Amino acid sequence: MASRRGFLAGLMATGLTPRVSWADAGAPAYLAAAQLPGGAYNLFGLTDTGAEVFRLPLPDRGHAAAAHPSRPEAVAFARRPGTFAVVLDCASGRIHATLEAPAGRHFYGHGAFSPGGDILFTPENDFENARGVIGMWDALDGYARIGEFDSGGVGPHDTLLIPGTDVLAVANGGIETHPASGRAKLNIPMMQPNLSYVTIGGELLETVDLPHDYRRNSLRHLSVRDDGLVAFAMQWQGDAADSPPLAGLHRRGGEMRFASADPEGHRRMQGYAGSVSFSDSGDRFAITSPRGGLVQVFSADDAQLVETVESEDVCGVNAGADGFVFTAGTGLISSPGAELSRHAVAWDNHLVRIPSPVRG
Template sequence: MATRRGFLAGLLSTGLAPALGWADAGDPAYLAAARQPDGSYHLYGLTARGAAIFHLPLPGRGHAAAAHPQRPEAVAFARRPGTFAIVLDCATGETRARLEAPEGRHFYGHGAFSADGTVLLTPENDFETARGVIGLWDAAHGYARLGEIASGGTGPHEIRRLPGTDIFAVANGGIETHPASGRAKLNIPFMQPNLSYVTLDGTELDRVELPHDMHRNSIRHLSVRDDGRVAFAMQWQGDTRDSPPLAALHRRGDDPVLAVAEADAHRRMQGYAGSIAFSADGARIAITSPRGGLIQVFDAEDGRWLHQIESRDVCGVNAGASGFVYTSGTGRVGGGTEGVEGGAWTADHAVAWDNHLVRIAQTVPA
């Protein structure tokens, strides 16, 4: 792969190379950040069955990444309250750009591209005013800062584009933080999470809040189905022994549908859902809990609990050919649903995977 990268880089430097696509980066199905045994951090491209295709160095701990919809380009984001985002050419291994959050801001570890790939959107914290914003970056011209729009709430953690549109779902976690206080949460008694829908020009189309008795349920992570149905995962900021449901489903114009696990299974999640994903056929959603070592699977229409999978320190999850593919802090990548659907497999690496497994839209797991 290094030789191929060098060849591609040479062609690019002469201006003779054709436009590159994800096939030129080895057709990865997923992106995931990881810590190496020596303490360094890398962004990995993985096959549909968890083999490493490439890994590229990061300047610090990565959280998640955004995959460009056409180019073999990934933007790897620092974990909150980090201020860097690295634009990586996954075919040549080169760093295309380094984004720095504006003064008084930090990233939340996630981002998304516009439908045509010309704009990158980054959830950010305007921490002096406790205001959530979405940064806009010119992905067609070196990632210069274009401006920003309001996120619709406090603590915008993840942003996802609704397919076929430039409407974006934003998980406003509701939690006020400030870098001077590290990762401390400053407003738990009166936090107000919401799910907002915004456009590129900053128009807020919809805002969804849960009942007041769930106001400590921080909406953090998102998955979007092909028809625009949104699934969101939450993290309870109260006594985990009596946490409310940790996942919900929503379609614009409707009320949220809570996904409720059986009581004993729910308690094992310890009030924390780390990632969420629709299955490839859109029929199910899965949420993970590294604290509980569990993946829980629900019906994607009525939120009915179906089953769970045990995997120590599991957090990343996304759609796979059979069930779901997941990553854990132990270095494991796994797939299938362990006896429920068959075809279970694992691949172990000498790394600690970070929280998220990003599916590259052009690649269909097989």
């Protein structure tokens, strides 16, 4: 990698700047943040079997990342209620840009690019006004802030672009927070989570509220299939004795379908789904629970439970060659029934996939 970076630097010095792609960063399959044994934080590029391609330092704990659709740039976000995000050039190892949330805002740890990668969208908390916004950053102009629009709810934790469209799906968790109160949740009795669909120009197309009995189920994370089907993961803020579904499916214009497991499985999850992903084929989707050390896999056809996987402190999940790949705080990277690799790090919450056409 070092010689490749030197070669690229030489070309740039002569004014001959090539079109740099993810192949120039070692063609990683995934991005994941982790804490090193000494306490420092890095963003890793990983192969499809979990081998390290690169590691780049982060200023503090990371949560998730957004991969540029063509350039080898990763935007690593601070964990809520952090206000920083760094744009890393994964080919050279340099920091390309640093994003600071505007005054009165904080990030939620996630972001998504427009179809061509010209604009980065970031879910944010307008904490003085208790409303969710989606920030807009110009990726062609050093990631300058160029605007924002309403997310369609409160606490927009995650957002993803629906493939082949200019529409963002937004998981509005419904929870009001304020940096002065740390990570405290300020409105649990009145929270109103929803899933919204908004164009990249800011037009709110559809808002889908959870049923009344599930109003304390905070929508947190999303996965989107190529045909626009959305899988969502939730975190229960109600009575611990209750066992509501922690996952579901939705397609624009339709009704939410909720995925339920057996009572013991719900108890093991402890009301907390940490991440969600469709399988590589799209016929299944999975949610993880680091609290329960458990993965639940459901059919995408009828949202019925089809498999459970045991893995201590598991949280990250994404599509893989054998259906799924999981990361855990123990350093393990695995697929259903198989250990892929193990690292001397504590993987953080999410595993972000870089689409294969981009990597090549």
